[in-house]
Amino acid sequence: GGLAAALEGIGLYLDPSATSFVRGGEAIGPQTDAMLWVQAIAMILSIVIGCATFSGSAVAVLKLHGTIASKPRVVPMRWLVTLLYIIAIIVFSVLAFNGGQTWNDRQEGIAFIVIVAFVSLVWGFTAVMAIGGGDMPVSISFLNSLSGFSTSCAGFMLVNKALVVSGAFVGCSGIILTIVMCKAMNRSISNVLIGGFGDGATKKGGAKKAKKAEGTVKEVTAEDVVDMMTSAKNIIIVPGYGMAVAKAQHAIADMTISLRARGINVRFAIHPVAGRLPGHMNVLLAEARVPYDIILGMEEINHDFPSTDVVLVIGANDTVNPAAQTDPDSPIAGMPVLEVWKAAQTIVMKRSLRVGYAGVDNPLFVNDNNSMFLGDAKKSVDKLVDLLRAIEPVKTTTRTDSDGTNDVEAPEEKAKPIVDEFIAQIPELQEKSFVKVGVATEVSVGEKRVSIVPSTVKKMLRHGMLVLVQSGAGDGGGFYDEEYESHGAKILPDAESVYSEADVIVKIKEPEDHPVTGMHEINMVPAGKTLISFVGPRTDSGKALMDRASDANINLLAVDAIPRISRAQSLDVLSSQAKIAGYRAVVEAAHVYQRFLNGEVTAAGKFDACTVLVVGAGVAGLAAIGAAANMGAIVRAFDTRLETMDQVESMGGSFLVLKFKDKDGGGDAAGYAKVMSEEFYAKEMEMFREQAKECQVIITTAAIPGRPAPKLIMKDAVDNMQAGSVIVDLAGATGGNCELTRPGETYVYNNKVTIIGTTDLISKMSWQASSMYSNNMSNLMELLCPKPTNKDDERKFSINMEDQVIRGMTVVKDGDITWPPPEDVTRTAAAPKKEAEFEDEGSPEGQPKEKKESVFSKRVWDLTTVGELCLIVFAAFFFGIVAAYAPITFISQLLYFILAGFLGYYLIWSVEPALFSPLMSTSNSLSGVVILGGMLMASLPRGSAANVLGCTAITVAAINVFGGFAVSYRMLLMFKKEEH
Numbered sequence: 001g002g003l004a005a006a007l008e009g010i011g012l013y014l015d016p017s018a019t020s021f022v023r024g025g026e027a028i029g030p031q032t033d034a035m036l037w038v039q040a041i042a043m044i045l046s047i048v049i050g051c052a053t054f055s056g057s058a059v060a061v062l063k064l065h066g067t068i069a070s071k072p073r074v075v076p077m078r079w080l081v082t083l084l085y086i087i088a089i090i091v092f093s094v095l096a097f098n099g100g101q102t103w104n105d106r107q108e109g110i111a112f113i114v115i116v117a118f119v120s121l122v123w124g125f126t127a128v129m130a131i132g133g134g135d136m137p138v139s140i141s142f143l144n145s146l147s148g149f150s151t152s153c154a155g156f157m158l159v160n161k162a163l164v165v166s167g168a169f170v171g172c173s174g175i176i177l178t179i180v181m182c183k184a185m186n187r188s189i190s191n192v193l194i195g196g197f198g199d200g201a202t203k204k205g206g207a208k209k210a211k212k213a214e215g216t217v218k219e220v221t222a223e224d225v226v227d228m229m230t231s232a233k234n235i236i237i238v239p240g241y242g243m244a245v246a247k248a249q250h251a252i253a254d255m256t257i258s259l260r261a262r263g264i265n266v267r268f269a270i271h272p273v274a275g276r277l278p279g280h281m282n283v284l285l286a287e288a289r290v291p292y293d294i295i296l297g298m299e300e301i302n303h304d305f306p307s308t309d310v311v312l313v314i315g316a317n318d319t320v321n322p323a324a325q326t327d328p329d330s331p332i333a334g335m336p337v338l339e340v341w342k343a344a345q346t347i348v349m350k351r352s353l354r355v356g357y358a359g360v361d362n363p364l365f366v367n368d369n370n371s372m373f374l375g376d377a378k379k380s381v382d383k384l385v386d387l388l389r390a391i392e393p394v395k396t397t398t399r400t401d402s403d404g405t406n407d408v409e410a411p412e413e414k415a416k417p418i419v420d421e422f423i424a425q426i427p428e429l430q431e432k433s434f435v436k437v438g439v440a441t442e443v444s445v446g447e448k449r450v451s452i453v454p455s456t457v458k459k460m461l462r463h464g465m466l467v468l469v470q471s472g473a474g475d476g477g478g479f480y481d482e483e484y485e486s487h488g489a490k491i492l493p494d495a496e497s498v499y500s501e502a503d504v505i506v507k508i509k510e511p512e513d514h515p516v517t518g519m520h521e522i523n524m525v526p527a528g529k530t531l532i533s534f535v536g537p538r539t540d541s542g543k544a545l546m547d548r549a550s551d552a553n554i555n556l557l558a559v560d561a562i563p564r565i566s567r568a569q570s571l572d573v574l575s576s577q578a579k580i581a582g583y584r585a586v587v588e589a590a591h592v593y594q595r596f597l598n599g600e601v602t603a604a605g606k607f608d609a610c611t612v613l614v615v616g617a618g619v620a621g622l623a624a625i626g627a628a629a630n631m632g633a634i635v636r637a638f639d640t641r642l643e644t645m646d647q648v649e650s651m652g653g654s655f656l657v658l659k660f661k662d663k664d665g666g667g668d669a670a671g672y673a674k675v676m677s678e679e680f681y682a683k684e685m686e687m688f689r690e691q692a693k694e695c696q697v698i699i700t701t702a703a704i705p706g707r708p709a710p711k712l713i714m715k716d717a718v719d720n721m722q723a724g725s726v727i728v729d730l731a732g733a734t735g736g737n738c739e740l741t742r743p744g745e746t747y748v749y750n751n752k753v754t755i756i757g758t759t760d761l762i763s764k765m766s767w768q769a770s771s772m773y774s775n776n777m778s779n780l781m782e783l784l785c786p787k788p789t790n791k792d793d794e795r796k797f798s799i800n801m802e803d804q805v806i807r808g809m810t811v812v813k814d815g816d817i818t819w820p821p822p823e824d825v826t827r828t829a830a831a832p833k834k835e836a837e838f839e840d841e842g843s844p845e846g847q848p849k850e851k852k853e854s855v856f857s858k859r860v861w862d863l864t865t866v867g868e869l870c871l872i873v874f875a876a877f878f879f880g881i882v883a884a885y886a887p888i889t890f891i892s893q894l895l896y897f898i899l900a901g902f903l904g905y906y907l908i909w910s911v912e913p914a915l916f917s918p919l920m921s922t923s924n925s926l927s928g929v930v931i932l933g934g935m936l937m938a939s940l941p942r943g944s945a946a947n948v949l950g951c952t953a954i955t956v957a958a959i960n961v962f963g964g965f966a967v968s969y970r971m972l973l974m975f976k977k978e979e980h
Contacts, residue, residue: 001928002053004957005150006117008933009046011949012039012157013096013113015940018103034887036103042156044093044116050150051117052124057143059128074130085123092116106945138178138273145174151930156893158933164893165900166929173904180272215366222380225312225347225373226387231421232309232345234265236301238338239281240274242315242350246377252314253288255381258388268295269302269311269338271319298338308343313364315350315377321362346370349380368787422458426488433466435785435797438502440495441473443521444509448476448766449773451506454487456774461488464795465781470498477766499524503797504784506777507533511545522548522556528814530555530799532780534573537561537811537819538707546819549812555799556812559776561819563808570779571805575619576772577762582623582701584761585728586612589697590631592726592754598632609634613691614653615712615737616701617644620730624699625653636691640680656691658683685714692717699728700737713738723752732757928961 012018019036021029031039062068075081092112095101101109131139148170155163220228229235237256243249259266268290274281285295305311313320316338323330324337340346341364348370364370373380437460439452450473452460457467467489471481481491492498496517499505511521511533522545525531531549535558536542542558549556559573569575589612590597599609612628614621617639628635629652637648638656645655658680692698692713698721703709709731718727718740729741736742740749741757748754762769783805785797801807801818811819882891934957937950 001147001930001957001960002050002057002150004050004928004930004934004953004960005046005154006050006054006120007949007953007956008154008930008937009043009050009157010110010113010117011937011946011953012043014104014106014110014945014949015937016104016944017940032887034885035889038887038890039157040097042153044089046150046153046157047113047117048089048120049146049153051120052127053143053146053150055121055124056128056139057124057147059125060140060143063128068129072130075126078126078130081126082123085119088119089116092119138182141174141178145171145178148172148174152897154930154933156890158936159889159893160932160936161893161896162932163930164896168897168900169904171904172901176905215363217365218371220347220371220373222373222383222387224371226384226391228310228345228347228371229259229264229312229384230262230388230391232264234267234304234308235259235310235312236267236269236305236308236340236343238269238271238311238313238316238320238340239285240271240314240316240319241280242317242377244280244284244315246315246379248314248378248381249284249288249290251378251381251385253285253290254385255388256290258385266294267301267304269298269340270295271298271316271338272336274316274319298336302339305339305342309345311340311343311346313340313346313348314381317350317362320348320364322364322367323362326363340364341367341369344369347373349373349375349377351376422462422488423486426461429461429464429488430466430490432464433461434464434795435504435781436466436468436502437781438468438498438505439473439489440470440498440505440507442476442507442509443512443514446760446763447509448763449508449770450474450477450479450766451508451770451773452777453477453479453771453774454483454489455771456778457484457489458487460778460781463782463785465785466490468492468498468502470495474770476763477770479767479770496524500526502529504530504532504781507531508773510534510536510541520548522552522554525552525554527553528555530557530797532557532559532777534558534560535811542811546811546817550815550817553815554812555810555814557799557806557809558811558819559780559809561809561811561821563805565804568805568808571776571783573773573776576776577769578618578620578701579623580762580765580769580772581730582620582625582699583627584765585620585624585699585701585730585756586627586631588756588761589699589726589728592756593697593724595696595724596632597628610697611636611695612697612699613637613695614699614701615639615688616703617641617648617655618701620701621699622647622651624701626651628697628699629653633697636695638684638687640684656687658687684712685717688713689717689720692720696722696725697728698726698738699730701730702737703731703734707734709734709737711735711737711739713740715739718749718753718755721753725752726754726756728756730761733759922964928957928964931957931961 018039019031021031059068092115096105096109096112096116097103099108101112103109128139128143148167150167152164152167152171155161155165155167237252239249239252243252256266268281268285270281282295286292318324318332318335318337320338320340321330321332322337322339322341324332324335325339327333346364346367346369348365350372352374365372437452439450442449442451452467452469453474457469460467467484469481469484469489469491471491471493474480474484485491492501494516495514499521505525507521511531513520514524517524522531531554535545535556537546537558537560546556559571562568562571562573564572564574593610595610596607597610597612600607609632611634612624614624614628614635614637617625617637621637621639625635625637625648635651635653636656637653638658639648642657645657648655698713700712702712713727713729718738721727727738727741729736729738731737732741732743736757738755738757740755742755743757744759746754746756746758783803784799785795786800788795799806799810799813801810801813807818808821810821811817882894886894931954934950934953937946938954940947940950
């Protein structure tokens with residue numbers, strides 16, 4: 001497309017009728033000077049962009065083919081050379097129309113135009129030679145967009161709207177795609193185009209110098225890899241450019257068949273810029289008939305790595321490099337990567353330990369949970385496939401397509417069940433355990449939860465933590481002794497045995513007197529051992545528990561005192577249990593309400609949707625909002641913290657804003673809602689009274705740890721509610737948010753409103769609650785049992801008071817009460833920021849002095865950047881010139897160009913990254929519409945220079961059109977799910 005546009009530009013210069021209006025092959029009058037200016041500028045741009053695109057694309061093809069090494073080759077003094085290119089193009093372009101030269105000048109004029117074309121060819125060649133192989137996806141997309149813009153220039157030159165529109169569509173969509181891929185590499189377009197990570201990726205202090213990866217690389221054999229894969233339940237395969245080089249995609253497809261036949265969940269994780277083409281890996285896997293539904297993008301699968309048993313990295317390097325997140329001085333710092341290191345085990349398949357395109361070491365190679373399987377990717381995978389087939393032949397059924405290829409589908413007949421090797425390893429793992437964790441039956445009346453479930457027992461045992469479970473402890477949640485034993489737990493007959501043998505006791509409810517032993521549960525813990533449970537250290541009962549633990553000389557860790565910071569989210573039992581309470585509150589309300597929550601229009605009548613008011617937008621409140629909205633209810637929510645508004649609206653609720661002059665509201669340093677002023681409280685009550693008239697269900701979740709629940713729904717508000725309405729008070733345990741709540745009881749008030757004040761909503765979902773609490777405890781034990789930095793040291797249980805999370809939740813340590821922790825430990829990101837600062841000396845009576853920023857800085861500099869402002873100024877200048885001097889034909893074409901650009905923009909955002917290659921191929925084919933310009937020139941007198949160049953442009957563009965659509969169709973067929 002670019003070459004065709006350039007040929008048409010040269011042909012137009014040699015066209016004798018270029019300066020005239022032509023209708024039916026006859027000149028009917030001269031063009032105006034303004035029109036000739038537009039035509040000349042468009043012609044020069046068409047030649048420059050077209051030639052640069054053609055030569056640059058040729059270099060890119062040769063680099064992809066391997067004819068030219070992919071290493072970036074930058075000419076000396078590159079910026080000066082580029083400036084000379086631009087100056088030369090401008091000078092010779094001006095000379096082509098001045099000094100006696102003009103349109104159809106067959107001597108000096110055409111010589112100057114040819115020089116412009118030659119300089120542009122050289123410019124495109126040197127520009128792409130400076131771009132390394134790892135940046136090819138971005139450079140190819142950029143070249144594709146330039147091809148589109150050259151077509152648009154040809155359209156402006158020939159006054160053809162079809163060329164303008166198609167070129168703008170291709171050019172703008174290509175630019176957007178280029179930006180998308182640059183963001184995936186955390187780099188700018190200019191950084192990519194100046195050539196390589198080490199060539200221009202600098203900071204003020206000089207070039208970035210990445211840290212060296214230190215450690216020992218652990219190599220494994222093919223047999224080891226097969227053992228790890230067959231013992232896994234979840235495997236993620238991460239392909240990279242190495243797979244493409246080795247042409248290993250078909251071998252990987254065969255391996256996928258074998259693994260899926262054994263009941264293993266296999267998925268693929270694709271980085272947006274993996275390979276040398278946009279969507280390169282997706283196309284190769286589609287060619288090998290790997291099912292499209294198991295191929296996931298980075299954003300879709302990154303959160304699944306922590307729960308993955310084995311990650312197999314095949315030929316990828318920079319896209320899985322942890323240094324992007326851990327080393328701020330790395331050239332790839334900030335680049336989004338696949339977080340494979342979070343899996344239980346990673347296996348990296350590479351030819352060697354050489355660095356990737358970015359030229360930095362990969363710390364993943366020396367991670368404790370990583371193994372290296374070196375060698376050619378195809379040969380290595382073929383060997384793995386042979387070993388998989390030899391270990392246990394599995395009868396699989398693969399579908400043969402019309403082209404003779406096999407599709408990687410799950411077998412029609414289920415594979416024979418494989419005996420779990422873990423069961424045989426249990427005695428050895430129990431013997432090697434370094435800490436014993438005890439789980440006793442919860443003794444609180446009505447409590448059905450258990451602190452650790454069987455699936456967590458297995459994970460903990462693999463990490464050296466033996467779980468001792470009292471017989472029947474999990475019966476209330478559906479977790480029975482046989483399941484615990486099969487997952488590696490030891491079953492003990494009674495609570496006394498568990499308490500005496502365990503190093504750490506994990507409970508849920510606050511410790512209390514044991515009904516069987518007659519002893520307090522804290523006193524059942526041997527001196528020097530540890531008890532983990534809810535404590536309520538802010539309450540009087542919690543302080544009494546701390547005193548008792550101090551007297552007993554044990555360690556007491558309060559799970560309800562874990563700091564609410566990002567690092568501790570996986571340990572936050574308050575959030576996990578509150579989420580269940582919020583969900584269950586909606587279920588309970590729907591059960592009692594006895595009407596549709598969603599609106600219904602039926603033959604039997606019309607029924608309005610239920611209106612639900614949720615008070616408090618914490619974890620429980622948000623869960624309630626989401627559940628109610630999903631059931632079709634109209635959901636309103638209120639919280640004193642205005643910063644929760646976005647969260648409420650994202651869950652499907654509408655946020656009620658209290659119109660109040662004072663800047664009251666917000667949260668305290670721990671992230672909870674703070675106590676409000678009396679005036680604020682009065683306004684709040686007035687709002688609840690009005691809302692009670694319209695809402696059929698009210699769910700209250702407001703609570704501040706260590707204090708009685710605030711009274712929010714008063715008797716007069718309840719009296720305003722309609723008959724049959726429901727109030728679910730989740731704060732019943734601390735007195736309730738409703739004035740009429742009876743803690744622990746459900747009753748009907750005044751034969752009108754059902755008030756649910758039960759405190760066992762979480763226990764009613766004991767399986768779910770136990771599972772989530774168990775995951776929290778597993779993560780907590782990992783924190784309390786850190787892996788030693790020295791491989792010779794043994795892993796052990798330790799309460800590290802230097803750790804912010806552990807310090808915050810430890811209320812008694814070695815008999816000493818350590819509560820409360822320092823304020824900086826409990827402060828969270830939710831803490832309100834100070835809106836004013838105090839003057840050190842000059843402020844009278846210590847009054848705060850607010851910072852006053854200039855109106856100009858607030859309205860301009862805080863809203864945009866200098867670059868954006870320059871772009872706005874340039875756009876204003878450009879459109880001013882167009883409005884003042886441009887001919888009407890150009891303005892019409894410009895509007896078409898802008899509208900087509902928007903169309904290309906919206907197209908890109910609706911296309912899956914997996915389809916970027918077919919998209920580029922299709923859009924590149926569309927740029928071949930420049931063939932229309934060649935057809936117009938072919939109508940000129942036969943044998944003329946313009947006629948010959950037009951025919952040549954037709955030939956070149958035809959290759960682009962027909963070849964491009966053929967390739968696009970072939971690629972799209974790879975992604976098509978055939979019926980069978």
